[in-house]
Amino acid sequence: MTAPDSPELADRAAGWAGAYVHIPFCARQCPYCDFTVVVGRDAEADRYLEALSIEIASEPPWRPLDAVYVGGGTPTRLGARRLATIVETLADRFGLASDAEVGLEANPEDWTPEMAGELAAAGFGRVSFGAQSFDRRVLAALGRCHTPADVARAVEVARRAGFGSVNLDLIYGHPVEDARSWTTTVEAALGLAPDHLSVYALTVEPGTKLWRDVRAGASAPDPDVQADRWEEVQVRAEASGLVRYEVSNLARPGHACRYNLTVWAGGQYLGFGVGAHGFRDGVRRANVRRLDTYLDRVRAGLGAVQSSDLVSGAEAERERLMLGLRRAAGVVLGQGGEAFVASDEGRRLLDAGVVEVRDGRLVVLRPLLTDLVIRSVLG
Amino acid sequence: MVDRARIRNFSIIAHIDHGKSTLADRLLERTGALSERDMREQVLDTMDLERERGITIKAQAVRLEYVHPSDGHHVLDLIDTPGHVDFSYEVSRSLAACEGAVLLVDAAQGVQAQTLANAYLAIDAGLEIIPVVNKIDLPSADPDRVAAEIVGVLGGRPEDVVRVSAKTGEGVDELLARIVADIPPPSGDPDAPLRALVFDSYYDPYRGVVCYVRVVDGRLSSGDRLRFMATGETHDATEVGVLTPAAEPVAVLGPGEVGYLITGVKEIGRIKVGDTVTAVARPAAEALPGYSEPKPMVFAGIFPTDGDDFVRLREALDKLALNDASLVYEPETSRALGFGFRCGFLGLLHMEIVRERLEREYDLDLVATAPSVAYRVMTASGEQREIRSPQDMPDPGEIVSIEEPFVRAMIITPSEYVGAVMELVQGRRGEMVNMHYLGPERVELTYLLPLAEVVFDFFDQLKSRTRGYASLDYEPAGYREADLVRVDVLLNGQPVDAFSSIVHRDKAYQYGRAMVERLRELIPRQLFDVPIQAAIGSRIIARETVKAKRKDVLAKCYGGDVTRKKKLLQRQKEGKKRMKMVGSVEVPQEAFVEALKVDR
Numbered sequence: 009m010t011a012p013d014s015p016e017l018a019d020r021a022a023g024w025a026g027a028y029v030h031i032p033f034c035a036r037q038c039p040y041c042d043f044t045v046v047v048g049r050d051a052e053a054d055r056y057l058e059a060l061s062i063e064i065a066s067e068p069p070w071r072p073l074d075a076v077y078v079g080g081g082t083p084t085r086l087g088a089r090r091l092a093t094i095v096e097t098l099a100d101r102f103g104l105a106s107d108a109e110v111g112l113e114a115n116p117e118d119w120t121p122e123m124a125g126e127l128a129a130a131g132f133g134r135v136s137f138g139a140q141s142f143d144r145r146v147l148a149a150l151g152r153c154h155t156p157a158d159v160a161r162a163v164e165v166a167r168r169a170g171f172g173s174v175n176l177d178l179i180y181g182h183p184v185e186d187a188r189s190w191t192t193t194v195e196a197a198l199g200l201a202p203d204h205l206s207v208y209a210l211t212v213e214p215g216t217k218l219w220r221d222v223r224a225g226a227s228a229p230d231p232d233v234q235a236d237r238w239e240e241v242q243v244r245a246e247a248s249g250l251v252r253y254e255v256s257n258l259a260r261p262g263h264a265c266r267y268n269l270t271v272w273a274g275g276q277y278l279g280f281g282v283g284a285h286g287f288r289d290g291v292r293r294a295n296v297r298r299l300d301t302y303l304d305r306v307r308a309g310l311g312a313v314q315s316s317d318l319v320s321g322a323e324a325e326r327e328r329l330m331l332g333l334r335r336a337a338g339v340v341l342g343q344g345g346e347a348f349v350a351s352d353e354g355r356r357l358l359d360a361g362v363v364e365v366r367d368g369r370l371v372v373l374r375p376l377l378t379d380l381v382i383r384s385v386l387g
Numbered sequence: 388m389v390d391r392a393r394i395r396n397f398s399i400i401a402h403i404d405h406g407k408s409t410l411a412d413r414l415l416e417r418t419g420a421l422s423e424r425d426m427r428e429q430v431l432d433t434m435d436l437e438r439e440r441g442i443t444i445k446a447q448a449v450r451l452e453y454v455h456p457s458d459g460h461h462v463l464d465l466i467d468t469p470g471h472v473d474f475s476y477e478v479s480r481s482l483a484a485c486e487g488a489v490l491l492v493d494a495a496q497g498v499q500a501q502t503l504a505n506a507y508l509a510i511d512a513g514l515e516i517i518p519v520v521n522k523i524d525l526p527s528a529d530p531d532r533v534a535a536e537i538v539g540v541l542g543g544r545p546e547d548v549v550r551v552s553a554k555t556g557e558g559v560d561e562l563l564a565r566i567v568a569d570i571p572p573p574s575g576d577p578d579a580p581l582r583a584l585v586f587d588s589y590y591d592p593y594r595g596v597v598c599y600v601r602v603v604d605g606r607l608s609s610g611d612r613l614r615f616m617a618t619g620e621t622h623d624a625t626e627v628g629v630l631t632p633a634a635e636p637v638a639v640l641g642p643g644e645v646g647y648l649i650t651g652v653k654e655i656g657r658i659k660v661g662d663t664v665t666a667v668a669r670p671a672a673e674a675l676p677g678y679s680e681p682k683p684m685v686f687a688g689i690f691p692t693d694g695d696d697f698v699r700l701r702e703a704l705d706k707l708a709l710n711d712a713s714l715v716y717e718p719e720t721s722r723a724l725g726f727g728f729r730c731g732f733l734g735l736l737h738m739e740i741v742r743e744r745l746e747r748e749y750d751l752d753l754v755a756t757a758p759s760v761a762y763r764v765m766t767a768s769g770e771q772r773e774i775r776s777p778q779d780m781p782d783p784g785e786i787v788s789i790e791e792p793f794v795r796a797m798i799i800t801p802s803e804y805v806g807a808v809m810e811l812v813q814g815r816r817g818e819m820v821n822m823h824y825l826g827p828e829r830v831e832l833t834y835l836l837p838l839a840e841v842v843f844d845f846f847d848q849l850k851s852r853t854r855g856y857a858s859l860d861y862e863p864a865g866y867r868e869a870d871l872v873r874v875d876v877l878l879n880g881q882p883v884d885a886f887s888s889i890v891h892r893d894k895a896y897q898y899g900r901a902m903v904e905r906l907r908e909l910i911p912r913q914l915f916d917v918p919i920q921a922a923i924g925s926r927i928i929a930r931e932t933v934k935a936k937r938k939d940v941l942a943k944c945y946g947g948d949v950t951r952k953k954k955l956l957q958r959q960k961e962g963k964k965r966m967k968m969v970g971s972v973e974v975p976q977e978a979f980v981e982a983l984k985v986d987r
Contacts, residue, residue, distance in 0.1 A: 028946055232934075285948070286946075331944065380939040386956060
């Protein structure tokens with residue numbers, strides 16, 4: 009088996025060029041979701057596609073893209089033809105590297121053989137299904153409409169259509185989930201032989217329905233339970249040949265998500281669509297978050313960018329460490345890392361076995377404590 | 388010099404909020420000392436804090452010119468007294484400057500503990516007492532019942548109780564006439580050697596220490612060379628005068644007169660309240676009786692939340708002490724709280740006032756340790772030591788016996804709450820001395836109680852168990868031997884000095900349990916399990932554990948929220964800076980503040 013992850017891979021991604029395209033349409037709003045989404049506005053798909061084309065066309069020319077990520081929302085609400093157009097538009101404008109990763113997110117219940125076939129023909133090679141759980145009770149609590157069988161079918165359909173990389177998203181730690189339910193979920197997910205697993209702790213994001221419920225007295229996810237769940241998935245996934253390369257992400261060798269690797273390596277990426285973010289030439293840009301504003305502004309030729317910040321010097325060093333420490337391969341020590349390991353807190357964390365320095369890189373040995381480390385490093 | 392026969396010196400004594408300051412204002416207004424328009428509400432309370440709390444901290448004296456309808460012109464010296472027992476020494480000195488007292492009682496609330504405590508002080512001082520029921524304009528006023536209560540306590544006849552409304556002015560003229568008629572003029576020999584009582588003092592930034600004096604014998608003249616008999620210091624009288632209430636210099640103060648004296652002394656500690664002033668040229672043989680040093684009763688460590696504020700705290704205490712001779716403080720070092728001061732106070736209210744003034748007037752953020760009292764420890768070597776801080780307690784092996792201060796506490800409560808009060812006091816190791824019905828529905832209970840039990844949340848508990856109706860007053864009642872132990876609190880095996888407390892052995896477990904449970908909630912999870920233990924010496928009496936933190940990471944960090952996550956972590960990082968390291972344990976500043984709160 010080739011190494012699933014390596015310092016070389018972690019660092020090489022810094023030189024990649026990525027593009028993120030946000031599709032805000034959803035059939036309904038999930039109670040835990042704080043992404044930019046709109047419900048019941050699918051009729052505006054063509055106007056949205058048009059705005060995306062304008063936005064892409066107005067981006068200054070760049071290098072061929074190493075990774076394209078179409079996320080949402082629910083990209084499949086747009087239909088295969090429009091998604092194909094987006095990839096064409098990006099390829100025409102910037103070009104695609106020969107080994108480019110072109111991926112999208114999809115809901116299992118929307119995924120049909122026809123759609124899969126069209127998307128594969130348009131160049132999509134990676135699909136990420138929001139499986140979340142294989143326990144109906146948990147799925148209901150998460151506000152999801154698909155069944156475990158839908159996920160199995162979707163994976164099968166994707167394989168047949170020729171998708172070379174299939175990811176499953178799982179969410180752990182909902183209060184209705186118990187240990188057995190989680191074991192069942194992990195085993196069922198691994199039973200589908202995914203190339204990639206993203207396992208996320210359910211997080212109470214401000215402003216979501218979940219957040220309002222918790223404030224009103226509903227039970228919140230228990231961090232200790234979540235730690236148990238995380239540990240369990242590591243053991244089971246590794247036994248199936250998946251290796252963790254980031255706090256919440258595991259992959260078979262060669263299947264780590266290129267787009268995300270680019271983000272964590274401090275590489276550059278463009279962001280298109282409502283609420284999308286980009287990072288190019290040291291500038292972080294954020295697009296407006298309201299769909300109407302986005303459509304109006306782009307079509308009026310005003311651009312979608314709401315804010316842009318130049319990140320340089322100490323700030324850039326902080327970001328490099330903050331992002332890089334999430335990687336299993338760690339991050340090159342550099343100025344900030346050197347200062348940290350020399351500090352009292354750094355020594356304490358080294359002594360406690362939370363971090364180590366390995367070949368000039370700072371590596372978090374207890375990924376569940378990554379933010380504790382980052383806060384110390386931010387010094 | 389004023390004719391002695393025309394002088395009346397009096398105080399107004401009252402429970403808090405019974406309307407003393409309003410009555411004083413009305414008296415000033417009626418005698419023309421102030422026009423209604425010029426008058427700031429409640430002239431006698433000059434400090435903002437006094438106004439807010441409705442109490443008077445420093446006594447002042449005001450001269451009123453009064454024309455009696457049938458008996459002509461009189462000089463009335465109104466000597467204001469602090470209403471609270473913490474300042475009972477100051478009260479007693481103010482009363483010693485008077486021949487009479489107006490005992491003011493709220494027509495709705497009736498006789499309260501401070502009413503009685505101060506009335507007894509006035510009776511002990513041999514003062515003529517004029518009972519007055521105030522606030523007769525209130526809808527809930529019951530002047531007849533309250534008059535009967537007063538008579539029940541002090542004797543006399545209900546019809547002699549004056550009924551006033553300081554707010555509307557009703558009855559105030561009658562009261563003025565009664566002051567002249569009932570209170571005897573001062574005695575004293577104008578030709579005897581000078582004896583003047585210093586009954587209060589304050590620090591003026593321009594004039595230095597200003598003494599309030601009552602001349603008993605002889606004459607006090609501007610320019611006199613004076614001797615302060617208790618301190619032995621000699622100073623010149625650079626100015627003497629009276630307050631109307633504006634300061635008006637006079638050439639001479641004669642027997643019975645009340646006024647101020649300025650000597651140019653800059654440090655308040657050099658002038659002692661209760662001291663006797665005499666003339667160097669012709670000194671008195673004997674000082675006036677009753678002088679004693681103010682003795683702090685309650686002690687607490689006060690520390691700046693931010694260690695960098697230590698110097699500012701010292702400066703603030705120095706400034707407060709300029710005007711408060713009873714505030715004592717010395718530097719103290721705590722491993723947990725850093726550099727601060729162990730401060731001594733006359734009582735709980737005094738402590739609260741000092742702390743509030745430090746925070747408010749000097750903009751300091753403070754942590755105070757639990758209040759403690761002064762214990763007397765007899766050691767094996769035969770030595771007696773006064774222990775004001777739990778840290779100074781010798782090892783149990785060295786201790787032969789410990790004595791703790793007791794107080795005589797007077798509690799007045801509606802009779803329906805007697806059971807609740809008894810339960811509270813018994814839980815505080817109280818011993819009943821007396822129970823006395825003031826009327827069919829109100830009871831006076833007298834207890835002997837350890838002061839340590841009173842300083843610990845007693846007043847709040849009393850209020851909550853009696854729906855706010857009970858009142859409390861207390862006075863020192865000597866020392867008694869008790870079975871006391873020091874309970875330490877250990878974090879990860881290390882004692883945290885700020886949390887140590889001296890408690891009765893029977894309550895040690897309860898205290899230790901409460902502290903460790905409280906701290907378990909307050910101390911954030913660390914990289915390792917943190918045992919929190921309460922111990923007497925090396926014996927652990929309670930234990931809790933803060934389990935090690937297992938998860939501290941955001942699930943996702945994708946391209947869209949790099950900036951948001953960075954800001955979030957940065958903010959959390961700022962929170963971390965407010966942590967104090969106790970050994971290897973990070974303790975948030977708030978944990979100290981919360982754990983040390985008395986209201987548990």
